[in-house]
Amino acid sequence: FMLTQPHSVSESLGKTVTISCTRSSGNIASNYVQWYQQRPGSAPTTLIYEDDQRPSGISDRFSGSIDSSSNSASLIISGLKTEDEADYYCQCYDGPNNVVVFGGGTKLTVL
Amino acid sequence: EVHLLESGGGLVQPGGSLRLSCTASGFTFSTYAMSWVRQAPGKGLEWVSRIFGGGERSYYADSVRGRFTISRDNSEDTLYLQMNGLRVEDTAVYYCAKDSTGSPHSWGQGTLVTVSS
Numbered sequence: 001f002m003l004t005q006p007h008s009v010s011e012s013l014g015k016t017v018t019i020s021c022t023r024s025s026g027n028i029a030s031n032y033v034q035w036y037q038q039r040p041g042s043a044p045t046t047l048i049y050e051d052d053q054r055p056s057g058i059s060d061r062f063s064g065s066i067d068s069s070s071n072s073a074s075l076i077i078s079g080l081k082t083e084d085e086a087d088y089y090c091q092c093y094d095g096p097n098n099v100v101v102f103g104g105g106t107k108l109t110v111l
Numbered sequence: 112e113v114h115l116l117e118s119g120g121g122l123v124q125p126g127g128s129l130r131l132s133c134t135a136s137g138f139t140f141s142t143y144a145m146s147w148v149r150q151a152p153g154k155g156l157e158w159v160s161r162i163f164g165g166g167e168r169s170y171y172a173d174s175v176r177g178r179f180t181i182s183r184d185n186s187e188d189t190l191y192l193q194m195n196g197l198r199v200e201d202t203a204v205y206y207c208a209k210d211s212t213g214s215p216h217s218w219g220q221g222t223l224v225t226v227s228s
Contacts, residue, residue: 034214036156043206043218044148044156050212089156093213098170100146100158100214 001025003090003103010109015080019106021090022072033073034091035064038105044089048075077108085110113137113217115207120222127197127226133190133207133219141165141185144210147192149203150221157203160192161210175201197226 002024011017021033035048046055048064051073066073073090090103119131133145147159160181162169169181180193190207204223208215 032212032214034216036215038156043220044215045218046216049214049216055216087155091156091214095213098161099172100148100161102148102156102158105155 001092001094001101003092003101005088005090005103005106007104008107008109010111011080012111013080013082016076016078017080017108019075019077019088019090019108020072021074021103022070023092027068028066028071028073029068031092031095033064033066035062035073035075036089036091037086038089039083039086047088080110082110084108113209115209115217115219117205117207117219117222120205120224122225122227123197124228125197125199125226128193128195129197129224131192131194131205131207131222131224133192135188135190135207135209138209140183140188144213145183145190146208146210146215147181147190148206148208148215148218149201149224150206151200151203154203158215159205162190194224197224199226202226 004022032050036044037047038044047062052064061078063076087105089105114136116134146161160171162181178196182191204221206221207219209217
């Protein structure tokens with residue numbers, strides 16, 4: 001299966017933005033979704049794991065959810081800051097095929 | 112605190128070989144699966160390979176199967192990626208990652224591999 005993300009999104013400082021991740025086949029709920037943030041020139045970091053869990057040290061401005069009706073996952077970032085400008089990737093583990101699937105990434109611009 | 116440090120990247124000619132290493136600390140290395148993920152210049156993340164904690168099973172992306180071999184030395188807390196038959200399209204930053212429930216969770220800083228004549 002594939003994971004499709006918008007190529008880019010933009011939103012104003014202090015606002016809330018949602019980044020979507022749509023699964024092409026199979027149920028979005030059948031495998032956990034992870035979200036990663038990658039700032040320019042840096043390694044990725046895990047923002048959300050197991051659909052909606054935050055690692056220790058990650059701000060509660062970041063949240064994740066899944067929606068079976070649209071077969072998609074969402075990353076919601078509230079109270080946007082300039083430091084949130086980065087690339088964001090969703091990811092699922094395809095257990096039956098033992099492969100890790102990444103979305104193509106979304107570039108977030110904070111206006 | 113989990114710490115992962117990759118090494119071994121560099122410039123290699125097409126058809127050549129390179130071995131990447133990833134030294135781990137801050138967790139019980141042998142109890143976690145580990146992955147390699149790469150990122151070509153200006154492109155997104157691409158999963159490369161994964162190995163179980165005991166080294167008993169490993170999996171590969173179609174793009175590298177038959178050319179790359181993942182392995183680990185649990186006595187040295189080190190993960191490896193042997194890359195043979197390198198192609199220009201293998202040029203990328205290679206990250207090692209500690210897995211959680213099948214997915215990369217903690218990441219290293221990466222090592223750059225450039226395949227060029």
